[in-house]
Amino acid sequence: MSARAATDRPRPAGRGVLPAGTGHLVRLALRRDRVLIAVWLTATAGIVLGGVAAAEATYPTPEARQERWEQLRTVPVFVLFQSRAFSAGAEALAAQQAFAAATMCAALGAVLLVVRGTRAEESSGRRELLAGAPLGRHADLAAALAVALASGAVLATVVAGGLLAAGLPAAGAVALALVTASAAWVGAGLAAVAVQFATGPGAAAALALGVFYAMHMVRGLGALAGGRALWLTWLVPNGWLENVRPFADERWWALAPVPVWVALAAAAALALADRRDLGSGLLPRRGGPVRAKRWLGSVPALVWRLDRASLLVWASAVAVTGLAVGYAGAGAMAEYADMPWVRAMAAELHVAPADTFFVYVVFAFVFPIAAQAVLTALRVREEERAGTGELLLAGPTGRTGWALAHAAAAAFTAPVVLLLVLGAAVGAGSGAGGGEVWAGVARFTALTLSLAPAVWVVVAVTVLAHGAVPRLCAAVGWSVLAVGILTEVAVKAGLVPEALFLLVSPFAHVNPYYQSVPAAHALLVALAAALTAAGVWALRRRDLPV
Incomplete structure (x- = not known):
């Protein structure tokens, strides 16, 4: 054999720095997830840049x-729940306020990228088909990590460039950019391990994000205790990022x-x-009963069976967080309710000074609950792509009933349950912290349930996109949520007028801080119903699957 022929021989999969075929899967992932990457980078960078760029307007005087x-x-x-502050400078204070939201959003995008490139491919069967090609055993994991890590580097470049263009100090800008990107890299590592344990994509993403949030709380408990307990902040990556101290004495x-x-x-993970085995997880799956229950003989019951595990996990996380917020907030507000800044914020929110903090936190929680609702609404698209929806429709099930069952679970049941749990948990925690339990539960539950119409509109847009433009429904759903988040950040920073926020975001109409129309809640419910009906109508008039 000639030397040229020997060099042209395909290289075995086990040799080289990366598994064979990793580059091909990277290009495939970049094409498949280009919209997700763009939306994620825009939302995360917008949280950081919007908050820090408006630092002077938010804190104009010493x-x-x-x-x-x-x-x-x-x-x-x-x-x-946010972070410690290490300097009284405007930029350092704004970085402190953006720390939690920026790191959570950065980790969320990285987790979704890794899960979509690994566990989702295995669950759909595409990874098994690709196994017939000359791919290495771990090419999908290597490609997913490469895309997530590279996207984190792009995120750091965008954030640093935006902060430098705004005229902020270079050291603090680069430090905050690296903190944000590092959160994405930490999330990618968590997701790479989580997909080895969980069998479903949703369970893997929930496991990784749950661990990341738990580490954020460990950091918070160490920072809250202070003194000798500060060593707890060094036990978790979130604490490392907090201790970088952007715009202060950078470490x-x-x-x-x-x-x-x-x-x-x-x-x-490797x-x-x-x-x-391919397609399975290390966590054992509990076998189901031999005979199904009678109540499972309908499409809504099947949808509930598919979504109940995810909903229970989210409800548990919301309950634990709500109890902590209620208990800690009750003591804080009892001590600081008479301070001038608390009374000023209460006047703007049209609530009692003792409820100021709770209203602020509850409205921050509506965005992750809306994200869970969008994930649930997108399950119908997953069923269509996997072919299980087509099999179900081959029986005595119509498209209208199939679509409405998924829409009802996402647009009505799931967010209402989570908001109800949030209100009850905050009220119970507030009562345990010194208030009246039942009065607090009733008051905060009414507040949280008032947010449901805004979530329904976001999910209804996703349902409409599934019926009209199914290939873009995920991008449309996440974009609507991202617009709601970014416009709220922008209007608080004074970058856009309040009228634009009221026009493009349903969340503006359920927030007492903004002057909405009196019948806003009824109009949002009617809009959600109309969009859902339009989505079902469009689904009935297109091919399946697309």
């Missing part, structure tokens, strides 16, 4: 910055453990992948 500094030092709940060395974390997570 007195305002000092007042915010005192708030962060005296109200412990801000430290628990660059606090970022050093992040690449080690990613490398260890990737190594652990080792665990060798110990499971």
Whole structure:
């Protein structure tokens, strides 16, 4: 054999730095997830840039910055759920306020990218088909991690460039950009390990995000305790990122453990992948009963059976968080309700000073609950793509009943249950912190349920997109939610007028801070119903699957 022929021989899959075929899967992932990546990067960068760019407008005077500094030092709940502040400068205060939302959003996008590139491909059967091609055993995992890590680097470039263009100090801008990107890299490592344990894509994503949020709370508990307990913040990656201190005395060395974390997570994922079969997970799956229950003989019951595990996990997380918010907030508001800034915020929100913090937190929770509802609404598209929907429609089931069953589970049941749990948990926690339990439960449950119409509109748009443009329904659903988040950040920063926020975001009409029309809730319900009906009508008039 000639030397040229020997060099042209295909390289075995096990040799080389990356598994064979990784580059092809990277290009496939970039094409498949291009919309998700664009929406994720825009939303995350918008949270950071919008908050920090408006720092001077939010805290225009030294007195305002000092007042915010005192708030962060005296109200412990801000430290628990957001971050510590390390300087009274406007940029440092804005970075503190954006820390939690930016890191959560960055981790969310990275988790979705890794799960979609690995576990979702296995669950759909496409990974098994690709196994017939010259691909390495772990090419899908390597490609998913490469895309997520590279997207995190792009995120850091965008955030740093935007902050520098706004004229902010270079050191703080780069530090905050690296903190945001590091959150994405940590989330990617968590997802790589989670997909080895969980069998379903939703369960894998929930497991990774749940661990990330738990680490955020561990960081918060260590920062809240202070003193000798500050060592707890160094136990988790979220604490490392907080201790970077953007726009204060930056500690660059606090970022050093992040690449080690990613490398260890990737190594652990590869080792665990060798110990499971393709399409299965390391966590054992409980076998179902031999005979189905009578109540499972309908499409709505089947949809509930498919979605109940995810809903229970979300409800448990919301309940735990709500109890913590209620208990900690009750003590804080009892002590600080008479402060001038609390009374000013209460006047703007049209609530009692003692409820100011709770109203602020509850409205922040509507966005993750809306994200869960969008995920549930997109299940009907997953059923269509997997072919199970077509099999179901071959029986005595019409498209209208099939679509409405999924829409009802996502648009009506799931967010209402989570909002009800949130209100009850906050009220119960507030009562345990010194208030009246039943009065608090009734008051906060009424508040949380008033947010449901805004969530229904977001999900109804997703249902309409599934019927009209099924291939873009995921992009449309997440884009509507991203617009709601970004416009709220922009209007608070003074970048867009309030009228535009009221026009493009349903969340503006359920927030008492903004002057909406009196019949806003009824109009949102009617709009959600009309959009859902239009989506079902469009679904009946197109081919299936598309």
